Amino acid sequence: MNSRSEGIETGARACVPCCNCALKPLCLPGHLSAQEARALESAVERGRELAPGGALVRAGASMDALLVVRSGSAKRFTLTLEGTEQVHGFVLPGEAVGLEGFATGRYGCEVSALEPLSYCRLPMRKLEQLLERLPGLRREMLRLLGQALDEALRLRGELAEADARGRVARFLADLSARLARRGFSPHEFRLSMSRADIARHLGLTLETVSRAFGTFKREGWLRVRARDISVLRPEALAALIGARSCG
Amino acid sequence: MNSRSEGIETGARACVPCCNCALKPLCLPGHLSAQEARALESAVERGRELAPGGALVRAGASMDALLVVRSGSAKRFTLTLEGTEQVHGFVLPGEAVGLEGFATGRYGCEVSALEPLSYCRLPMRKLEQLLERLPGLRREMLRLLGQALDEALRLRGELAEADARGRVARFLADLSARLARRGFSPHEFRLSMSRADIARHLGLTLETVSRAFGTFKREGWLRVRARDISVLRPEALAALIGARSCG
DNA sequence: CGTTCATTTGAGCCGACTCAAAATGGGTGG
DNA sequence: CCACCCATTTTGAGTCGGCTCAAATGAACG
Numbered sequence: 001m002n003s004r005s006e007g008i009e010t011g012a013r014a015c016v017p018c019c020n021c022a023l024k025p026l027c028l029p030g031h032l033s034a035q036e037a038r039a040l041e042s043a044v045e046r047g048r049e050l051a052p053g054g055a056l057v058r059a060g061a062s063m064d065a066l067l068v069v070r071s072g073s074a075k076r077f078t079l080t081l082e083g084t085e086q087v088h089g090f091v092l093p094g095e096a097v098g099l100e101g102f103a104t105g106r107y108g109c110e111v112s113a114l115e116p117l118s119y120c121r122l123p124m125r126k127l128e129q130l131l132e133r134l135p136g137l138r139r140e141m142l143r144l145l146g147q148a149l150d151e152a153l154r155l156r157g158e159l160a161e162a163d164a165r166g167r168v169a170r171f172l173a174d175l176s177a178r179l180a181r182r183g184f185s186p187h188e189f190r191l192s193m194s195r196a197d198i199a200r201h202l203g204l205t206l207e208t209v210s211r212a213f214g215t216f217k218r219e220g221w222l223r224v225r226a227r228d229i230s231v232l233r234p235e236a237l238a239a240l241i242g243a244r245s246c247g
Numbered sequence: 248m249n250s251r252s253e254g255i256e257t258g259a260r261a262c263v264p265c266c267n268c269a270l271k272p273l274c275l276p277g278h279l280s281a282q283e284a285r286a287l288e289s290a291v292e293r294g295r296e297l298a299p300g301g302a303l304v305r306a307g308a309s310m311d312a313l314l315v316v317r318s319g320s321a322k323r324f325t326l327t328l329e330g331t332e333q334v335h336g337f338v339l340p341g342e343a344v345g346l347e348g349f350a351t352g353r354y355g356c357e358v359s360a361l362e363p364l365s366y367c368r369l370p371m372r373k374l375e376q377l378l379e380r381l382p383g384l385r386r387e388m389l390r391l392l393g394q395a396l397d398e399a400l401r402l403r404g405e406l407a408e409a410d411a412r413g414r415v416a417r418f419l420a421d422l423s424a425r426l427a428r429r430g431f432s433p434h435e436f437r438l439s440m441s442r443a444d445i446a447r448h449l450g451l452t453l454e455t456v457s458r459a460f461g462t463f464k465r466e467g468w469l470r471v472r473a474r475d476i477s478v479l480r481p482e483a484l485a486a487l488i489g490a491r492s493c494g
Numbered sequence: 495c496g497t498t499c500a501t502t503t504g505a506g507c508c509g510a511c512t513c514a515a516a517a518t519g520g521g522t523g524g
Numbered sequence: 525c526c527a528c529c530c531a532t533t534t535t536g537a538g539t540c541g542g543c544t545c546a547a548a549t550g551a552a553c554g
Contacts, residue, residue, distance in 0.1 A: 078404065086404040100400055102393025108400065131385055138378055138385070145392035146349025152399035153347060153355065157325065157333040159406040160450030164542065195501065203407030208542055210502055226501070226551060411510065442533065455510060457534055473519060473533070 015047035018120075026094030026181065027068055028122075028144070032136045039134060043126040046070070049118045056097055056111040056119065063101035065123045069093050072117030073192045076109045077200075087201040089155070090114070090193060092178050099148050114192040159203050162241070167202040168212035169240040172222075176231055186234070191227040262294035265367075273341030273428065274315055275369075275391070279383045286381060290373040293317070296365045303344055303358040303366065310348035312370045316340050319364030320439045323356045324447075334448040336402070337361070337440060339425050346395050361439040406450050409488070414449040415459035416487040419469075423478055433481075438474040 016022075018029050018041040029037035047070075050056060056067060056074055074091040088109055091097055097119075100108040130137050158170055180186035191198075195213075199206040216222040221237060223230035231237070263269075265276050265288040276284035294317075297303060303314060303321055321338040335356055338344055344366075347355040377384050405417055427433035438445075442460075446453040463469040468484060470477035478484070 080408070086408060088400050088404065100393055100397040102389040103397045104390075104393075108397050128382070128385075132382065135375070135379065138375075141389065142349040142392065145389065145396060146347055146351075149392060149396045149399060150347040150350045150355050152396060152403060153335050156399060156403040156406060157335065159403060160447070161327070161333060200407070205543060206501080207503085207544085211542090214502070441531095452511060453533080454512085454535085458510090461534070 017041060017046070018044060021070075022183065023070065023094035027120075028096075028137070028140055031140055031143070032134070036134045036136045040122075040130060040137060043122060043130060045121040045123075047118060048121055049116070050113045052113050052115055052117075054113045054117070056113060056117070057101075057107045057109070059107055059110050061107050063098060063105050063107055063124065065121045066127055067097040068120045068122075069095055069097060070118045070120055072113060072115040074111050074113050074117060075193060075197060076111050078109050085197075085200055087197055089201060090175075090197075093182055096144060096148075099145055102145070164202075164204050164208050165212045165215060166240055167204065168198070168209055169216070169237040171198060171202060172229070172231065173234065173237050173241060176234065187231045189229055191229060264288060264293070265291065268317075269430065270317065270341035274367075275343075275384070275387055278387055278390070279381070283381045283383045287369075287377060287384060290369055290377060292368040292370075294365060295368055296363070297360045299360050299362055299364075301360045301364070303360060303364070304348075304354045304356070306354055306357050308354050310345060310352050310354055310371065312368045313374055314344040315367045315369075316342055316344060317365045317367055319360060319362040321358050321360050321364060322440060322444060323358050325356050332444075332447055334444055336448060337422075337444075340429055343391060343395075346392055349392070411449075411451050411455045412459045412462060413487055414451065415445070415456055416463070416484040418445060418449060419476070419478065420481065420484050420488060423481065434478045436476055438476060 018024060018027070019034075019037060021027065024030060024037075029040055032040060050072075056069075057063075059078055069091050071093050073093075074097070076088040076091060076097070077085040078088065080086055091111065097111050098107045098109065127141075131141065158167060162170060175191075176186040176189070179189055193201075195206040195209050198204075199209045202209065213222065213224050216237070217224045219236065221231075221233040223232060265271060265274070266281075266284060268274065271277060271284075276287055279287060297319075303316075304310075306325055316338050318340050320340075321344070323335040323338060323344070324332040325335065327333055338358065344358050345354045345356065374388075378388065405414060409417060422438075423433040423436070426436055440448075442453040442456050445451075446456045449456065460469065460471050463484070464471045466483065468478075468480040470479060
């Protein structure tokens with residue numbers, strides 16, 4: 001698997017059906033029975049594409065479908081009144097997008113592609129029909145939302161507790177783990193987002209993020225060349241994170 | 248309505264049925280048809296009580312029911328490895344508890360009462376049965392989770408952007424608005440949580456929180472006597488919040 | 495090879511933290 | 525009712541991490 005890219009090389013662009021999709025265990029059909037997965041599959045529009053910078057969803061737009069990224073990566077953010085971006089996180093293949101839209105029926109965040117991106121689309125109307133007759137999908141949707149909530153809480157906790165290096169370490173460790181789950185190398189990867197994006201995500205300035213990378217490099221924990229990252233000592237990063245919440 | 252207490256005086260202790268409950272519009276039956284609400288009501292165990300400090304749910308415990316606070320208030324938190332509390336937020340009447348448990352089937356946070364508290368309980372088994380036949384409840388559950396997610400994202404963004412006073416101002420404004428929605432005065436209320444709890448929630452120290460209160464008092468925006476708060480100039484607090492995310 | 499943008503590095507400053515002590519308030523028992 | 529005790533909150537002084545402003549370096553693309 002290509003270690004320099006992040007999600008582009010999954011071969012998913014070629015409209016693989018859900019049952020053969022490499023992301024299946026990470027995606028909605030992951031915990032469904034074969035029969036339920038088939039029903040879901042027939043309702044999903046696959047193989048949609050987007051150029052870098054393109055908007056997957058726009059804040060305030062009506063939530064007319066559930067979207068899942070298939071390859072590539074994206075940035076979730078909202079625009080503040082000052083016009084700056086508040087970066088909520090980054091989306092990897094197999095992850096759903098815009099779930100906060102269930103609150104009001106309108107998306108709460110912008111999501112835009114950081115790389116050439118492909119995604120699947122499940123219209124809300126069909127989702128509701130499927131929920132009517134697929135108990136597994138009902139459970140899966142609750143699980144998905146619960147997971148998103150759990151993750152958001154965890155991130156919030158991290159911001160409240162960790163210092164700059166701790167946040168960056170956690171960001172890297174988290175990304176590494178998520179890439180690993182998708183079959184990419186957890187040790188060598190290329191960041192698809194800028195330092196500024198990382199900074200806005202972590203509540204830091206881009207200079208501080210850069211300095212944290214510099215420290216990790218100097219300590220021999222990381223090799224950094226622009227956006228290419230090699231994790232040499234994951235334990236060292238993990239040790240820095242500390243303050244892990246239990247449960 | 249008693250302005251000195253926060254949720255104690257709703258009269259909800261007396262096991263009011265959902266259809267007459269003052270919290271109905273804030274609670275699960277809020278958007279259901281009368282028929283659906285009746286079906287839900289028959290599955291809900293009402294009028295359970297808890298003493299201050301008592302645990303509503305424990306992190307790691309199996310999520311066997313959906314709980315909604317009916318009167319009183321609670322604190323959501325996780326314990327870090329160092330033994331400190333990471334405070335995720337505070338629960339007011341009409342708010343559900345432990346939704347992040349849907350992720351794994353086990354609760355992710357501790358929730359403990361800050362005051363004498365009463366709550367309602369909907370066993371998971373019954374919830375699943377109801378979801379099978381109540382489309383409105385399906386939508387409502389997704390809405391509930393979406394809302395919790397949206398709120399968590401918003402809070403995370405705030406931590407990343409705002410300084411100490413901005414965070415405290417936002418905390419007060421948020422609490423004030425939530426109390427108002429429950430029929431309490433948004434201008435006069437008594438905090439059920441300590442400065443330390445607020446601080447851990449906002450990623451600050453208790454001294455810094457206290458100083459923020461001091462500043463607001465000195466500016467004439469607030470009257471503060473221990474935990475009794477009078478909001479004299481809500482606009483001033485709102486102005487301090489700034490950086491509001493749109494959407 | 496030059497332009498442009500992203501990233502790194504440096505110097506100085508400010509806000510929030512730490513440590514420490516005083517004050518306030520609530521609750522208890524005499 | 526008052527005196528006392530305890531926990532909580534407020535206030536003060538000094539330090540440090542991360543921010544701001546600014547310049548240099550490096551990478552990507554035509």
